[in-house]
Amino acid sequence: MDIPIEKKRFDAKKIGYIIGGLAILALIIFVLISSTGNSKLNVEKERISIANATQGVFQENIPVNGIVLPITTIYLDALEGGRVEEKFVEDGAIMKKGDPILRLSNTDLELSLVNQETQVYNLLTQMQISQNAARQNTINRVNQFTDVENSLIEAKRVYDLNKKLYDKDAVARQDLIQAENNYNYQKERMALSKQILAQDSIAVKIESGQAQNSYARTQNALELMRRKVADLVVRAPVDGQLTSLDAEIGQSKNKGERLGQIDVLSGFKVRADIDEHYISRIYTGQKGSFNYNGERYTLEIKKVYTQVTNGRFQVDMVFEKVAEGIRRGQTLQIRLALSDEKQALLIPKGGFFQKTGGNWIFKVSEDGNTAYRVDITLGSQNTEYYEVLSGLEPGDKVITSSYDNYGDVQELVLKE
Template sequence: MDVQIEKKRFSKGKIATVGGAILLLIFIIYVIMNTAGGAKLTVNKERLGISTISSVVFQENIPVSGTVLPSTTIYLDAVEGGRVEEKFVEDGAMMKKGDPILRLSNTDLELSLVNQETAVYNLLTQMQISQNAARQNTINRLNQYTDVENNLIEAKRLYELNKKLYEKGAVGRQDYESSLNNYNYQKQRMELTKKILKQDSIATKQEIGQAKSSYQRTQNALKLMRKKVEDLVVRAPIDGQLTSLDAEIGQSKTKGQRLGQLDVITVFKVRIEVDEFYISRIYTGQKGTFTLNNKTYSLVIRKVFTQVNGGRFQVDMQFENDVPKGIRRGQNLQIRLALSAEKQALVVDKGGFFQKTGGNWIFKVSEDGSSAYKVDIQLGSQNTQYYEIISGLNAGDKVITSSYDSYNDIEQLILK
């Protein structure tokens, strides 16, 4: 009889199919589990910049570049135009007040001086002639006054004598009245002579005063002309160093043309340029610091130039205490300009992460140091070393501060 053969429940084909399905399912679960937390990237820990969040005394400041300049600069301009005839010193020379620098020649100016001197001498001669004439006129008036006075005395004597004789009948009426008339006439002459002498004295004084005034004005004009000729020799107005001298023998200089400058090198200032973004936050009295030869020096703002050129404005600072030894005009200094007072704050080191995140988030390292993940943060002020942390991190947290350029959509970093 036929034996019924039992059919196998699982064939080799089915077993292979089920096994492949299980492996596929396991792979899908693995992928889902590994991608559930967002994109990940494994990086070498040694290639990262990792900083620790700390609480320090923080002050907002900005880096600026400053140029050392003399505190006082006197510009040398040609007071009078002329041809450069002689140079007494060269550019860079140390000068004392009054030392000659160069000499110009100006024929027209020198000729004007000669003409002015001649005019003064002519006026002086005319004035002396006028004074002599006035003096002689006064003498003549005084002689005339003496004659009139003498005639009056004689007329009075004769009148008084004839009056007595007339009263006694010793002389006639005709002689008496003749002497009386002559006496009255001489009195009138005396009054007139006095008036003439007085008026002549007043006129003489006025004439002398006008002559002196005219002479004084001419003398002043002569002094001014001499001063202009003297200005052809350019001299140092103060003690200092001669710089930017622009004059060569034979060169012609016009009136008002810049010849050079004199710098007071005993006291310096530092001129800095600041971005116009900070113009409302810069004022006199603010301080800055810089380091030179491993020593820190302090500066204070003394003057703010509010005119903006090319998006920047200038500020003058002075050394607050010590001045670096050997500092020179034109030397460049890297200055940290303070914008706020000191305060205690959480800070993070500056780094390349800011360019990618804008300070809105950062990679925070896990406690075991095996990974780093994104956290939202809020930054406040900054200085040359730190960003101030407003929220999102605590003291002791470790964060990655190096560049994030390679981490585009990465949510988590695996550190090895």
Template sequence: MIGGITGIVLLIGASIYFTGGKSRLNVETERITVSTVKKGTFQEFIPVNGVVLPLTTIYLDALEGGRVEEKYVDDGTIMKKDQPILRLSNTDLELELVNQQTNVYNLLTQMQISRNASQQNTINNQNLMTDAENNLKEAERIYKLDKHLYAEKVIGSQEYQQAVNEYNYQLQKKKLMQQILEKDSLTNRQQLDQSQQSYEGSQNALKLMRKKVGDLIVRAPVDGQLTSLDAEVGQSIPKGTRLGQIDVLGGFKVRVDVDEHYISRIFTGLMGDFTFADSTYTLKIKKVYTQVTDGRFQVDMEFAGKAPKGIRRGQTLQIRLALSDETQALLLPRGGFYQQTGGNWIFKLSKDGQTAYKTDIQLGRQNPDYYEVLQGLQPGDRVVTSSYENYGDVQELNLKN
């Protein structure tokens, strides 16, 4: 009976010990990842992918529609400015050019006829003016002579009055001819100006039409490499169609896609780096495109220094885009533990390495390699950073080799 009572007491004590204390779990060390907390240089960055593009790209659009009659070069050709790329045909434009040329020639002929008529009218008026001046001189001579004779009572008042009337008539006639000549001169100048403006307008329209017909030959706007040429002989090209592009061979830039989560932290001047041919190169954000598409936005980065040799258009680069400067911090390697703990606690190994117990921590910034530890750990501490998915509410881990 004493033995039975003692067994019951031991059973109850064992039950209390195993159920009321900390829950433990045996874990094999080769199935977990143990990392060491250390002091080091921390920089917040995100990994992004960028595509190498020419520093300057000029797009080729069909300024006029037409049918492709001839291709002078192929895609990838190094072009010189104004070098022809392809030729289009458009009979409607060519017909409009012929009609415009005919209109200009007709207008020029009408201007010449109108100018000749104006000149002839001016000559006639000048002849009439000459006659009026001559008649006035003769009437003035007779008037002065008759005035003298009338004073000497050689002639009567009737004859003298006729001389006065004739002189006044010729004087008024000359004034009238002067007014006619002035108005004729003014009218001629106005007609000439109007005709000149009309002619210049027709000439400008003709130049524009010739330019439109000239645009049927697509030429390189700048020196560079022709890429993405999309046109074949016999193909009908609508007006405004993108035919290709000219890549200016003066340098490269990198077009980078960034998750919209970081849009408030991305600005011009941020730096990034990448490795190419066993060397590290630096990039700098030059332009930010704030438009978000499918949860991402784009930035343009330029090389801070010379671009690496051998880099090509369309090549993809893996870039570390820095979001902060380098600082000294307590570093905790990243791991699967974060998914279960949210960075609020972690299993820390004892000094002898036989157990790992739950420890509260506080994490700050992070990058793809490390978390920044703010509280709860010290340099040299060893912690379990692998996944805690199968641990449940276990408080301690018994580590077994």
């Protein structure tokens, strides 16, 4: 007798179809959940930097590099061109005002000095000859005046005598008239002699003054020429250290060419380069600070150079207190203050800014196991902190390290 065989409801093939369908369904559900929910990424805590948002004193500043320079630098230029004949000192020497540095030779200038001296001596000789001639002429005119004066006295005496004798009928009228005419003639000669002598005195004074002025001008020209020749010896204009001396024996230097410089050692200043972006916010009196040998020192801007070169401009800063042991040519890292101090919510600077632009940040949950995106608004910044205007509260923990590997992840799962 045949035994009926019960047909199985699920064979292996059907089971395979069911499992495959369930897998596809699970995948679809996962994709839907992933697209509608927050994407997550596991991150090890030791690979990230977590910082607190804190309330504190904030001052906007920028980092700038400065070079220590002497407080004053005097440049040495060739006042006259010439050939370097002798060097009295070498680069780096400590100089006193007036000490010779080097000597130039200039044959044309020295020959001009000789010609100028000869001209002065010739003019002086001519002046002496003219003065002697003027004195002799004055003597002759005085002698002539004396003769005329004597003739007038004699003519008056004869006239007065003849007049008395005529009144007594002792002389003829003809003699009286002759004596009177001679007397009047001598008076006219006397008046003319006085006029000539006065004009001669005026002419002598004018000629002497002109000669003196001409001599003085020639003397001034000679002194100027002597100073020009003396300038061939280059001397230190102030006390200080000779630096950047560029002159060798036998080398020719043109007039006005830079020979070197004298650095005044009474103090130092710092010349800093600043990005042109800040040029409208930099002014004299602003302060900066730097650390040196474990101490903090303050600088103040004394001069702003508004000329922009390669996107940067320069400022000169002076020390409120000079750091002991600081030397010319040292480079200092300075924090230049752009604002006054104020209270603000702060977060440390970090690599997150390059990814977010300061528009959002990962905030750590209270249990410390996750971190999620929050929108924030940042204000000013300095070398250490960002000023937070909104989005965070004091005590909030945020991730400040780089977000380059996070892509568009919305939430981080923090693992130990």
